[in-house]
Amino acid sequence: MSNSHTGGTATMPLAGADRTRSRASSHHEHAAPLWGNTDVPFFTRGSIVVTALALMGVAMIMVRLFFGLGAVTNLDTQYPWGIWIAIDVATGVALAAGGFTTAFIAHILNHERFHPVVRPALLTAMLGYTFVALGVVMDLGRFYNIWHVLVPSMWQGNSALFEVGMCVCIYLTVLYIEFLPIVCERFIGRVNLPGVLARLNGAVDGLLRFLDRTLGKVMNFFIIMGVVLSCAHQSSLGTLMALAPTKLHPLWHTSILPLQFLLSAFAVGLSMAIFEGMIASRSFRRPPEMNVLSPLGRIIPFLLTIYFAAKVIDLVGRDAYVYLFEFTGRSVMYWIEIVGGVVLPWAILLSHRMRRRPAWLFAASAMVVFGVALNRLNVFIIGYTPVYPDHRYVPAITEIMLTVGMIALLVLVYRAWVYLFPILPAEEKGAHHA
Amino acid sequence: MVSRRDFLKITGTAATTAAAGLVSVDAALGADHGKHLDPDRVGVLTDLTICIGCRRCEWACAEQNGLPHGDLSQCDDASVFEHMRRPDAESFTVVILYDATAGTENSKFVKVQCMHCEDPACVSACIVGALEKDPRGPVTYDAWECIGCRYCMVACPFQIPAYEYHNKLTPKVMKCTLCFERTMEEGRRPACVDMCPPEALVYGKRSELLEIARNRIRNDPGRYHNHIYGEHEVGGTSWLMIGDRPIEEMDLPVLPEQAPPVITETIQHGIFKGFTGPVMLFGLLSVLMKSAGDRRKEKEDDHV
Numbered sequence: 191m192s193n194s195h196t197g198g199t200a201t202m203p204l205a206g207a208d209r210t211r212s213r214a215s216s217h218h219e220h221a222a223p224l225w226g227n228t229d230v231p232f233f234t235r236g237s238i239v240v241t242a243l244a245l246m247g248v249a250m251i252m253v254r255l256f257f258g259l260g261a262v263t264n265l266d267t268q269y270p271w272g273i274w275i276a277i278d279v280a281t282g283v284a285l286a287a288g289g290f291t292t293a294f295i296a297h298i299l300n301h302e303r304f305h306p307v308v309r310p311a312l313l314t315a316m317l318g319y320t321f322v323a324l325g326v327v328m329d330l331g332r333f334y335n336i337w338h339v340l341v342p343s344m345w346q347g348n349s350a351l352f353e354v355g356m357c358v359c360i361y362l363t364v365l366y367i368e369f370l371p372i373v374c375e376r377f378i379g380r381v382n383l384p385g386v387l388a389r390l391n392g393a394v395d396g397l398l399r400f401l402d403r404t405l406g407k408v409m410n411f412f413i414i415m416g417v418v419l420s421c422a423h424q425s426s427l428g429t430l431m432a433l434a435p436t437k438l439h440p441l442w443h444t445s446i447l448p449l450q451f452l453l454s455a456f457a458v459g460l461s462m463a464i465f466e467g468m469i470a471s472r473s474f475r476r477p478p479e480m481n482v483l484s485p486l487g488r489i490i491p492f493l494l495t496i497y498f499a500a501k502v503i504d505l506v507g508r509d510a511y512v513y514l515f516e517f518t519g520r521s522v523m524y525w526i527e528i529v530g531g532v533v534l535p536w537a538i539l540l541s542h543r544m545r546r547r548p549a550w551l552f553a554a555s556a557m558v559v560f561g562v563a564l565n566r567l568n569v570f571i572i573g574y575t576p577v578y579p580d581h582r583y584v585p586a587i588t589e590i591m592l593t594v595g596m597i598a599l600l601v602l603v604y605r606a607w608v609y610l611f612p613i614l615p616a617e618e619k620g621a622h623h624a
Numbered sequence: 625m626v627s628r629r630d631f632l633k634i635t636g637t638a639a640t641t642a643a644a645g646l647v648s649v650d651a652a653l654g655a656d657h658g659k660h661l662d663p664d665r666v667g668v669l670t671d672l673t674i675c676i677g678c679r680r681c682e683w684a685c686a687e688q689n690g691l692p693h694g695d696l697s698q699c700d701d702a703s704v705f706e707h708m709r710r711p712d713a714e715s716f717t718v719v720i721l722y723d724a725t726a727g728t729e730n731s732k733f734v735k736v737q738c739m740h741c742e743d744p745a746c747v748s749a750c751i752v753g754a755l756e757k758d759p760r761g762p763v764t765y766d767a768w769e770c771i772g773c774r775y776c777m778v779a780c781p782f783q784i785p786a787y788e789y790h791n792k793l794t795p796k797v798m799k800c801t802l803c804f805e806r807t808m809e810e811g812r813r814p815a816c817v818d819m820c821p822p823e824a825l826v827y828g829k830r831s832e833l834l835e836i837a838r839n840r841i842r843n844d845p846g847r848y849h850n851h852i853y854g855e856h857e858v859g860g861t862s863w864l865m866i867g868d869r870p871i872e873e874m875d876l877p878v879l880p881e882q883a884p885p886v887i888t889e890t891i892q893h894g895i896f897k898g899f900t901g902p903v904m905l906f907g908l909l910s911v912l913m914k915s916a917g918d919r920r921k922e923k924e925d926d927h928v
Binding site for chain 2: 256333
């Protein structure tokens with residue numbers, strides 16, 4: 191079972207003739223659009239609910255744009271940042287880390303067995319970052335000035351937020367470029383434009399072939415860039431709150447906050463790949479890809495160990511561990527974050543037997559996702575105390591509606607994309623004998 | 625077909641191009657933690673033992689900055705002291721009564737406004753440089769550059785910048801600018817200083833204000849608590865305060881001497897200055913990718 195040369199590798203057209211094909215599209219035989227390849231209709235009971243929530247999200251975007259921040263948020267002088275920053279942006283970036291972590295393992299370390307998770311993770315990252323950008327725009331008071339970040343005369347290199355903004359901008363572009371070969375693969379030889387545009391079929395096809403060839407030559411550069419940019423802004427996101435030493439609770443405020451953000455991104459990236467992979471399998475009534483996901487789960491405990499060490503050594507080193515035993519709301523949140531989000535999934539994933547069980551693998555990866563999401567919430571909201579607090583920040587119902595709506599919209603677009611593009615592994619008839 | 629040599633060449637060329645672009649970003653990096661400041665920079669000294677809580681400064685400030693205000697007589701309304709007030713989107717400065725039980729006699733008031741830090745966290749936070757520390761003292765704000773991220777508000781250790789949340793399209797960060805035009809361009813004193821009836825506020829060079837503060841404390845140790853608030857707090861502030869008791873008894877935040885930007889800018893520049901970190905990571909990943917590819921190739925060749 192654990193032999194990597196079973197199953198997938200046999201059908202992998204890697205050696206020999208196919209070597210002339212570009213790296214970027216050399217594994218396409220493994221993925222196929224769901225359209226016409228599944229019995230599951232696009233609109234099921236579940237996806238209709240998601241669609242309704244997504245429509246609510248779109249409506250909320252309009253409300254925010256027309257009525258302004260004051261009307262739809264509970265933000266004020268004491269609490270300038272709410273859940274749109276903590277969840278839509280900070281958590282969104284962390285949970286989109288599957289893109290660069292799987293690319294690192296599959297493309298840079300060249301572990302072929304993990305290729306099936308690369309495309310779903312890439313799609314999650316691409317859509318995730320698109321929605322992070324949208325989330326930022328929603329939160330900006332003068333959203334129409336966002337391009338200022340790209341104007342050299344306004345660059346402010348001392349700002350961690352500038353670093354995050356720049357990296358996210360470039361990385362989003364890189365993600366779209368990384369996705370292009372999938373578009374090429376989908377349409378090369380199948381360009382069929384409607385009406386008069388049909389005359390352009392040949393030209394578009396030629397363009398796609400050219401793109402595919404060119405991208406094949408430079409894709410390694412973009413893959414490496416993607417990892418470098420991710421490491422840079424995942425960590426800088428942690429630097430953000432390091433600037434508020436007197437406001438962020440000592441359980442979380444440390445000068446190694448950027449390192450902790452980066453390490454947790456590593457762990458949560460792979461966990462997200464498992465988490466979403468298993469949800470997709472269930473949604474499309476397929477058996478989970480345990481021969482890929484289970485070995486992926488094996489890596490996570492190592493990453494969690496390093497993250498855990500960075501948290502604990504830091505707490506002890508700063509003598510901040512004393513706050514753990516105050517058992518105030520905040521210390522309880524810290525305990526939940528560490529025990530529920532790190533220690534428990536670590537123990538589960540360390541066990542070879544449990545890792546092989548879909549339910550446990552799913553539970554463990556969901557716990558890591560939950561733990562990192564809670565960490566971001568703790569750092570940006572729960573651990574934050576204004577200088578002169580006279581109330582606690584509780585998100586407005588409209589803030590929650592926008593956040594939920596945007597997540598639903600993301601899920602919906604993801605679903606549409608896997609129907610339209612070769613993202614998910616093609617069903618191998620009778621391949622699931624194990 | 626892309627050979628390994630080509631791969632390295634392409635990657636190398638692309639990396640060089642990227643690096644060249646990054647050099648210009650690198651120019652934008654440059655922490656100096658107050659080193660660019662003018663030795664003659666100005667500030668204000670608030671002597672809280674003199675303040676009588678007349679709130680004329682609030683009125684003068686609102687008048688100067690075009691903020692909503694009633695007529696002068698409303699300043700005598702003492703009922704505003706019953707609730708905690710903070711500077712907000714409609715007032716850059718407020719006078720608070722920090723010990724309501726003691727009644728409204730002298731020395732129970734604190735005038736609150738932007739402290740104009742020497743190494744301001746808001747300026748370090750600002751993504752586009754809309755907030756700037758003028759070498760001559762004031763921390764200024766340019767609404768036209770601002771994108772409205774409000775990171776300055778998160779960063780400020782005094783909870784000063786406020787936001788026009790209810791302005792739908794053109795909200796601004798609202799805070800005292802040390803009457804920038806009035807002081808820096810017209811050479812006058814800030815409106816609040818000009819107005820203050822008992823002269824609790826002194827405007828001048830920060831170095832001289834420190835001298836004045838030290839002299840007052842030395843000459844009348846019974847009147848003053850021996851601490852100049854803002855001399856060292858968060859790396860020093862242009863606005864200074866002296867009073868008759870420890871700061872923690874006056875509803876002012878007790879702050880470390882290290883400026884917050886020292887923490888984050890040390891991290892940022894440690895990683896990104898000269899782009900050493902990212903470039904090294906890029907190189908390392910390229911080598912990893914190549915060697916992993918080579919190993920795979922060898923394995924495949926063995927199979928053939």
